[in-house]
Amino acid sequence: MNQTVQESETGSALRGAGLRYLRGKTAYFGVIPFTILIFLFLLWPTYSVVVGAFKNSEGALTLSIIKSALADPAHISAFKHTLQVSAVTAIIGAVMGALFAWAIATSKQDGFIRRITLSASGVLAQFGGVMLTFAFLATFGFNGLITTVFAKSFPHSFLARPDWLYGIVGLCVVYSFFQIPLMFLVFLPTIDNLRPEWREASNSLGGSTLEYWRRVGIPVLTPSFLGAALLLFANSFSAYATAASLISQGSIITPLEISSALSSETGAVNPALAKVLSLAMIMVVVIVMTLYSLLRRRVSKWER
Amino acid sequence: MNNDRKDHTVTTKSLSSSSAAVQLIDLAKSFGSVHALAGLTMEIAKGELVALLGPSGCGKTTALRALAGLQVLDRGQIFVDNKNVTFLRANHRNMGMVFQAYSLFPHLTARENVEYGLTLKAHKTPPAVRRARGGELLDLVGLGSHANHFPHQLSGGQQQRVALARALAISPKVLLLDEPLSALDAKVRTQLRDEIRRIQLELGTTTLFVTHDQEEALGIADRVGVMRSGVLEQIAAPIELYERPSSAFVAEFVGLTNPIRGTVNAGSIEILGARVPVLSGSVKSGTGIALIRPESLNVRANDRGTAKVFAASFLGASCRLAINLADGTRITAQVPSSDARSLGAGAAVDVEFKPMPVFVKDVK
Amino acid sequence: MKMKDRSLLVNVWRRIVLAVVSLYLLLPLIAMLDFSTKVGRHMRGLYAWRAIVHQPDLISAILTSLELAIIVVGLVLFVVVPTVVWVHLRLPRLRRPLELICLLPLAIPGIVLVVGVADIYRWISIHITESPLTLAAVYAMLVLPYTYRSLSAALNAVDVHTLAEASRTLGASTYRMLFGVVVPTIRSGVMSGAVISIALVLGEFTISSLLNYKTMQVQIVLLGQSDASIAVAVSLASLIFVFLLLVIIPTTTSRAIEVLDTDE
Numbered sequence: 001m002n003q004t005v006q007e008s009e010t011g012s013a014l015r016g017a018g019l020r021y022l023r024g025k026t027a028y029f030g031v032i033p034f035t036i037l038i039f040l041f042l043l044w045p046t047y048s049v050v051v052g053a054f055k056n057s058e059g060a061l062t063l064s065i066i067k068s069a070l071a072d073p074a075h076i077s078a079f080k081h082t083l084q085v086s087a088v089t090a091i092i093g094a095v096m097g098a099l100f101a102w103a104i105a106t107s108k109q110d111g112f113i114r115r116i117t118l119s120a121s122g123v124l125a126q127f128g129g130v131m132l133t134f135a136f137l138a139t140f141g142f143n144g145l146i147t148t149v150f151a152k153s154f155p156h157s158f159l160a161r162p163d164w165l166y167g168i169v170g171l172c173v174v175y176s177f178f179q180i181p182l183m184f185l186v187f188l189p190t191i192d193n194l195r196p197e198w199r200e201a202s203n204s205l206g207g208s209t210l211e212y213w214r215r216v217g218i219p220v221l222t223p224s225f226l227g228a229a230l231l232l233f234a235n236s237f238s239a240y241a242t243a244a245s246l247i248s249q250g251s252i253i254t255p256l257e258i259s260s261a262l263s264s265e266t267g268a269v270n271p272a273l274a275k276v277l278s279l280a281m282i283m284v285v286v287i288v289m290t291l292y293s294l295l296r297r298r299v300s301k302w303e304r
Numbered sequence: 305m306n307n308d309r310k311d312h313t314v315t316t317k318s319l320s321s322s323s324a325a326v327q328l329i330d331l332a333k334s335f336g337s338v339h340a341l342a343g344l345t346m347e348i349a350k351g352e353l354v355a356l357l358g359p360s361g362c363g364k365t366t367a368l369r370a371l372a373g374l375q376v377l378d379r380g381q382i383f384v385d386n387k388n389v390t391f392l393r394a395n396h397r398n399m400g401m402v403f404q405a406y407s408l409f410p411h412l413t414a415r416e417n418v419e420y421g422l423t424l425k426a427h428k429t430p431p432a433v434r435r436a437r438g439g440e441l442l443d444l445v446g447l448g449s450h451a452n453h454f455p456h457q458l459s460g461g462q463q464q465r466v467a468l469a470r471a472l473a474i475s476p477k478v479l480l481l482d483e484p485l486s487a488l489d490a491k492v493r494t495q496l497r498d499e500i501r502r503i504q505l506e507l508g509t510t511t512l513f514v515t516h517d518q519e520e521a522l523g524i525a526d527r528v529g530v531m532r533s534g535v536l537e538q539i540a541a542p543i544e545l546y547e548r549p550s551s552a553f554v555a556e557f558v559g560l561t562n563p564i565r566g567t568v569n570a571g572s573i574e575i576l577g578a579r580v581p582v583l584s585g586s587v588k589s590g591t592g593i594a595l596i597r598p599e600s601l602n603v604r605a606n607d608r609g610t611a612k613v614f615a616a617s618f619l620g621a622s623c624r625l626a627i628n629l630a631d632g633t634r635i636t637a638q639v640p641s642s643d644a645r646s647l648g649a650g651a652a653v654d655v656e657f658k659p660m661p662v663f664v665k666d667v668k
Numbered sequence: 669m670k671m672k673d674r675s676l677l678v679n680v681w682r683r684i685v686l687a688v689v690s691l692y693l694l695l696p697l698i699a700m701l702d703f704s705t706k707v708g709r710h711m712r713g714l715y716a717w718r719a720i721v722h723q724p725d726l727i728s729a730i731l732t733s734l735e736l737a738i739i740v741v742g743l744v745l746f747v748v749v750p751t752v753v754w755v756h757l758r759l760p761r762l763r764r765p766l767e768l769i770c771l772l773p774l775a776i777p778g779i780v781l782v783v784g785v786a787d788i789y790r791w792i793s794i795h796i797t798e799s800p801l802t803l804a805a806v807y808a809m810l811v812l813p814y815t816y817r818s819l820s821a822a823l824n825a826v827d828v829h830t831l832a833e834a835s836r837t838l839g840a841s842t843y844r845m846l847f848g849v850v851v852p853t854i855r856s857g858v859m860s861g862a863v864i865s866i867a868l869v870l871g872e873f874t875i876s877s878l879l880n881y882k883t884m885q886v887q888i889v890l891l892g893q894s895d896a897s898i899a900v901a902v903s904l905a906s907l908i909f910v911f912l913l914l915v916i917i918p919t920t921t922s923r924a925i926e927v928l929d930t931d932e
Contacts, residue, residue: 028759034751037743038769042809045784046776096689103685106678113686123911124693128871130885131903134892135696138703138900145699177696180689197407200374201467203394204401205474206426215420219411238777241873245889255779262783262878271783278780289775301456302410 050282052275069276075257079280081168082253086236089175093236094229096176097183098191098221104184105191118188121181129241136174136246140165166247174242179232186231190224190299220302227295234288237281254281323510324385324477325350326371331380332534333366340366341377342534348478353504353511354539355525357518359557363534364514365482371512372480373397384477395426400471401480405487407467408455414466415451418442421474441469444503461492468500472507479504479511485520497524518558522546530554550585552595552665561595562635568592568664576601576657583663592664598624598638602656609652616648623647627655697904704901716897720905723898729887730902732800736883737869739804741862744815748808749858752819753850757832770816773809778874781806789879800881807869814868815861822857867910 056062069075104117139146140162147162164170194217202212240255251257254277261274326348333341340363348354356364369375371382373394381390389397400421408417419438422429429437442448445465455463464484471479481500485493501524504511515521521528522542529539530553538550549555566573568589572581575594586592603613603625610630617624623644625637637655639647647653704716720726752770755762773781785806792802828850835845851858873885884906892899 030754031751031759031762033747037747037805037808038812040788041785041806042769042772042776042781042812045781045788046772047784048787049780049784099685100689103682103689106682119911119915120693122914123867123907128873128885130873130888131871131907134888134896134900134903135700137892137896139696139699143703143706143896145702146695177693181693195406197403197405198409200372200394201401201403201407201409201470202420203374204372204397204399204480205421205424205470206395206398207421207424208395211424215423216409216411220409234774238779240777240779241877241885244877245873245892255777258779258783259878262786263880271786274783278783281777281780282775285775285777301454 046282049275049278052272053279056272065272065276066279069273074251075254075277078252078254078257082237082255083284085168085171085175085253086233088172089179089236090229090233092172092176093179093183093232094187094225097180097228097232098187098225100180101184101188101191105188105194117184121184124181125178125185129239129243130245132174132177132242133245136165136170136177140170140173168252170246171243171253174246175236175239179236182235183228183232186228187224190221190228194220223295223299227292227299230288230292230295234285234292237284237288323350323508326478326510326512327381327383328367328371329381329383331367331370331382332378333363333370333375334378339363339534341370341380344380344531344534344536346529346536346539348510348512350510351508352526353501353513353524355513355515355521355528356531357515357521357528357557358531360516361533362531364516364531366534367531368480368482368512368514371478372399372401374401398426398474398476399478399480400474400476402464402467402471402482402484404483405460405463408463408470410455413452413454414447414458415439415442417455417466418469418473420470427474437473438469441473442466444472445469445499459492460488461496464488464496465499468503472503472509477510479509481511481513483515484513485515486517493520500524522558528558530557546597548583548661549595549663550583552663555595555663555665560598560636560638562598562601562637563593564596564633564635565667566592566594566664573662573664575662576655578657578659580657580659581661583661586662586664587666591667593667594662594664596635596657596662598636600658600660601635601637601639602658603627603637603639603643603647604654604656605646605651606654607652609654611653611655613647613649613651613653616644618644627653629655697907700900700904700907704897704904706897716895716901717905719895719898720902723891725882726884726887726891726898726902729882729884732882733870733884735801736804736807737866739801740807740811740865740869743804743808744811744862744865745858748812748815749819749854749861752816753823753828753846753854756820756823756828757850767816767820770812772812774813778810778872779878781809782875782878785875786879800876800883803876803879803881803883806875807865807872810872810875811861811865811868814864818857818861818864819854820857822854826853828853863913866913870906870910 053066054061054063056064100117104114107113136144138144141147142162144162165173198216198220199212202216207215238255240259243253243256244259247256251260258274258277258281261270261277263269328344328346331341331344332339338361340361342363344363344367346354356367358364366375370377370380373389373392373396377390381388383389384397408414409420412420415438418441419434421427422434422437439448439451442451445468447462447465447469450458450462455466458466467484484500485497488496497520500513513521513525522545525542527539528542528545530537530545532553538545538554540548545554545558549558555561564575566575568582568587568591571588572579573592573594574580575596582594599622612628613625614628615626618641621641622638623641625639625644625647627635627637629635635655705712705714752766755766776784789802789806796802831849831853832845835849840848870884872883873889876883877886877889884902888899888902891902
């Protein structure tokens with residue numbers, strides 16, 4: 001009698017444990033739809049691009065595609081240009097955006113100006129690449145506002161002849177347009193976090209304005225500033241739409257090279273090259289984003 | 305231990321000579337329609353710790369900031385050591401300030417924070433001297449072992465100690481403390497408050513301490529100034545403030561009071577069977593409300609007593625009794641616990657008033 | 669008084685910076701307005717704006733983009749938000765992986781993602797449908813970082829865990845807890861995530877153009893090659909639309925967050 005009871009107790013205990021195990025795992029079922037979605041449209045594509053750079057047309061692993069890509073000076077120069085444009089616009093955007101953020105941060109907290117600039121910057125930073133192109137065509141293009149004004153008054157100035165717009169210089173100018181609001185949005189919280197107590201403490205201890213900025217203000221702001229600049233760099237580096245809609249001829253930056261490798265008008269499609277170039281881009285962006293998150297981590301320890 | 309004493313003596317000597325006397329004369333400052341300061345006049349003697357006490361919005365912080373040079377005044381003058389500093393910028397006033405919170409530079413260690421003032425042009429000190437001083441001060445506030453920690457690694461109380469050391473590093477003429485304990489836990493608050501007083505006494509620094517906590521103010525100050533709506537209601541030693549308040553506001557703000565009705569004539573009033581003189585500032589004649597301190601009441605068990613205890617709280621050394629008087633008035637008495645043995649809820653008692661001068665306010 | 673002089677100088681410098689940057693940012697917008705209202709050499713007219721409604725390809729492309737925006741918002745509301753909330757509440761061990769996944773699109777430029785999804789979309793257009801609405805799936809991936817960030821900020825701002833536990837101990841069912849407690853709390857985060865998604869979908873060009881789907885931006889570029897005025901007019905219009913969206917949303921989040929809606 002005792003034994004039977006014991007056995008049935010053990011049996012039900014085991015069954016209970018099994019059910020409990022499953023029940024504990026049912027929570028995971030909730031994430032299935034999401035998992036399917038990200039697997040198909042994010043994880044698998046990323047994987048296929050990274051691995052595809054090492055696969056030739058038969059599917060075998062090889063470095064030959066990478067080697068041939070590196071051998072072609074066009075690809076190298078496009079990559080260099082991409083890095084240059086990204087660096088230049090990151091710097092311009094970071095400096096101007098930081099100044100702008102400082103100017104707004106020192107104004108009233110819930111004031112009208114602050115809210116408007118925040119919303120405007122939100123829009124401008126999300127400004128699709130195409131809209132940006134048309135904005136600049138309308139300003140500096142062949143029939144643009146500035147162009148026609150300068151054509152009348154200063155017909156020989158570079159603003160009257162808009163060829164520059166359709167090349168590297170133009171890209172730098174146009175990209176800066178969305179880099180500045182982006183920097184503003186990313187950097188404003190940091191400036192807001194500059195506690196007035198620090199300034200006052202430095203003052204009462206005998207420090208001048210210059211000393212405050214040199215010893216406290218700048219050192220505290222610098223990691224965030226650099227992080228934001230890195231973000232801007234990655235943003236500019238990844239941009240495609242503006243360049244595609246602005247520059248109709250030639251693939252002067254890597255994103256344009258990728259698009260022509262994917263779907264060229266001349267029909268010479270080279271998906272493997274697209275993957276190699278993509279891999280190069282991923283590597284740069286990952287490095288930049290890693291640096292960014294390292295900087296953010298250091299700063300977040302201060303920001304309590 | 306002996307060495308510590310010696311170091312402190314060195315510091316004491318070097319600091320007390322730089323302590324200064326302060327005079328605030330008719331300070332006024334308005335923010336739009338709000339009059340933060342409406343004619344504040346007071347003095348702080350050399351080496352004295354004066355606490356400015358008052359509810360929020362009374363102007364005490366504005367006064368402190370004006371003294372620091374962080375607040376421009378509409379009117380008034382400030383003298384430090386007989387020198388007019390009213391128009392002097394904050395960084396020329398040589399005052400050390402401790403803020404309520406978050407004032408440590410986050411990117412510097414505790415030691416670097418403390419030494420900050422000494423690295424500035426205004427207080428240029430050779431590195432060796434600076435390091436020695438920084439170490440000295442960190443030891444003074446008890447944080448020698450945390451010298452290389454960053455502010456985010458320190459607790460609130462520790463941060464405030466570093467802030468204090470930082471302010472003292474520059475041998476300030478005046479030490480200014482803006483509610484330094486308000487953001488801390490109760491236990492840390494009492495500990496740190498005594499520390500601050502100990503250090504202040506040892507160094508002999510003239511100090512202005514702003515707080516809204518009357519226990520804090522009474523506990524550590526040489527004199528306490530009670531402020532309301534931008535003016536000083538009364539400034540006196542803590543016991544003076546407590547026993548002889550000059551206004552109803554001061555009487556009620558500082559410590560507990562029991563409002564008991566009575567009639568004033570010929571400068572005295574009868575309270576619970578005792579006739580006592582009224583303090584100056586009270587109602588001169590007619591009905592008034594006397595403000596009685598809880599510990600000035602004697603409570604005795606009496607089966608035929610007219611009053612009844614309805615709640616008793618044991619506070620350790622003393623016992624607080626909530627009592628209903630015969631006429632319905634509810635009062636709070638504070639008696640030594642040893643006397644409160646038989647005085648539980650429901651006990652019938654006699655309440656007697658120990659004769660002492662009282663403040664009587666208007667009925668309205 | 670020296671103190672007052674200094675703050676005056678700072679004020680002036682601030683105004684200068686504000687003026688310069690505002691001008692810089694407003695100039696192209698003004699130029700767009702100017703460009704789109706030019707008729708002939710010296711005349712002004714709304715011809716370009718009126719012509720917008722007469723472009724059938726453009727209209728259908730706009731509709732496509734709007735539909736895509738709605739679908740993406742739907743995916744966000746019914747797949748992303750529940751998953752993030754669920755992980756936050758019940759599967760804390762997955763929180764870190766989820767965060768990394770949601771930030772992955774920031775490391776993968778659109779131009780690179782399209783290289784990876786090209787094969788999948790080819791398969792989809794052959795075996796399932798040619799409709800551009802299938803783009804919604806990959807768009808949902810693009811908006812992941814932004815929606816995750818606003819959601820997670822909202823979830824952290826109010827300690828949802830404690831709220832959820834509190835409501836459970838008070839006897840609320842899971843359903844009641846989710847929709848009565850959690851959802852109202854994170855409403856502002858969900859809203860801002862949704863608005864950013866709409867802006868992103870409407871402005872997306874890279875993936876749709878390279879996959880040969882006719883969304884609004886693709887059509888605008890096409891139009892720009894034949895009639896720039898109309899293209900500029902449409903760009904400006906969509907910009908204003910998105911701006912209005914973003915302006916409206918902050919005003920709704922500035923209202924106090926309703927934590928417990930006891931009428932439910």
